[in-house]
Amino acid sequence: xxxxxxxxxxxxxxxxxxxxxxxxxxxxxxxxxxxxxxxxxxxxxxxx
Numbered sequence: 268x269x270x271x272x273x274x275x276x277x278x279x280x281x282x283x284x285x286x287x288x289x290x291x292x293x294x295x296x297x298x299x300x301x302x303x304x305x306x307x308x309x310x311x312x313x314x315x
Contacts (some may be wrong), residue, residue: 277314286311 282288289295289311302310 280312281314284312285314 286299289299299310
């Protein structure tokens with residue numbers, strides 16, 4: 268049987284979808300602002 272594709276690593280997840288990565292670009296800040304406006308509890312991926 269084949270191995271599953273998803274092998275999650277919290278480090279790589281943070282490096283691509285983390286809060287500081289979002290805040291680094293104008294488009295990323297737009298993402299955070301949209302999520303704030305919508306009332307999301309989580310604005311970006313949690314690092315824990």
